[in-house]
Amino acid sequence: MFPPWFGFVVSCAAFGFLQWNRFPLSLLSPQSSNSSTSESGKPGNEPDLHIPDSPDSRDTVCMATMTYQGLEVLFSRQQIAERVTEMGAQITNDLSGEKLVMIGVLKGAAPFLADLSRAIQVDATFDFVATTSYGKGQRSSGAVKLIKDLDHSIEGKNVLVVEDILDTGLTLSYLRKLFLQQHPKSLRIATLLDKPSRRIEKIEADYVGFSIPNLFVIGYGMDYAERYRNLPDICVMPPGDQE
Ligand code: IMP
Numbered sequence: 192m193f194p195p196w197f198g199f200v201v202s203c204a205a206f207g208f209l210q211w212n213r214f215p216l217s218l219l220s221p222q223s224s225n226s227s228t229s230e231s232g233k234p235g236n237e238p239d240l241h242i243p244d245s246p247d248s249r250d251t252v253c254m255a256t257m258t259y260q261g262l263e264v265l266f267s268r269q270q271i272a273e274r275v276t277e278m279g280a281q282i283t284n285d286l287s288g289e290k291l292v293m294i295g296v297l298k299g300a301a302p303f304l305a306d307l308s309r310a311i312q313v314d315a316t317f318d319f320v321a322t323t324s325y326g327k328g329q330r331s332s333g334a335v336k337l338i339k340d341l342d343h344s345i346e347g348k349n350v351l352v353v354e355d356i357l358d359t360g361l362t363l364s365y366l367r368k369l370f371l372q373q374h375p376k377s378l379r380i381a382t383l384l385d386k387p388s389r390r391i392e393k394i395e396a397d398y399v400g401f402s403i404p405n406l407f408v409i410g411y412g413m414d415y416a417e418r419y420r421n422l423p424d425i426c427v428m429p430p431g432d433q434e
Pocket of ligand 1: 296299324354355356357358359360361362363406407408409413414415
């Protein structure tokens with residue numbers, strides 16, 4: 192019915208169409224001009240934003256199908272920015288024009304506090320605390336210790352505690368108890384990530400960016416042994432690289 196060369200011509204046309212379709216994707220990627228595929232996944236390599244053809248999924252999270260410096264991206268900088276904007280609008284609405292003290296939990300919450308504060312449209316001041324609960328790797332010691340206290344009293348103030356990730360809940364339970372002793376007017380908690388399956392202490396945040404399964408994540412302030420905090424996306428720590 193068809194001449195013998197017909198199949199070859201159809202295959203060539205299909206291949207050409209697929210290649211043409213891939214091309215605009217690489218142009219859209221901001222890293223595409225200097226990207227080189229990183230196999231090691233170690234920081235220091237050239238940034239690599241690769242968008243595979245087939246999507247991936249894991250647990251309840253819609254996994255982004257991207258990698259950054261060879262690390263799997265859980266939430267891209269764009270997804271984070273969009274969610275932070277939404278959270279800021281919600282917090283602004285709930286405050287009804289009242290002043291706010293934002294308390295960042297160092298060091299992980301620093302990028303989140305910086306972005307969230309600019310998405311909140313009320314008169315806000317900053318304060319910071321620092322605690323220790325995690326050692327060098329990713330294992331919690333169980334005990335929380337305050338290593339930097341508030342600079343100013345929060346008595347009678349509207350307080351928003353800003354945390355990068357709510358995991359076992361030990362840190363925020365400890366801090367909430369500590370802050371309530373100062374009798375603030377209100378005390379709310381905003382966390383960018385929540386790992387409800389890991390909870391030991393009974394505590395919930397008032398504002399949650401994303402709920403995630405039991406993954407160890409890095410980037411956007413979150414570290415592994417003090418590294419990776421400056422990754423612009425939230426990435427999954429490869430199991431092989433964990434202690
Ligand atoms: P929690 O006291 O167990 O709720 O832990 C809170 C702190 O543990 C966070 O502020 C983080 O510093 C750290 N943490 C928990 N899970 C992760 C993670 O997946 N990546 C990085 N840090 C984490």
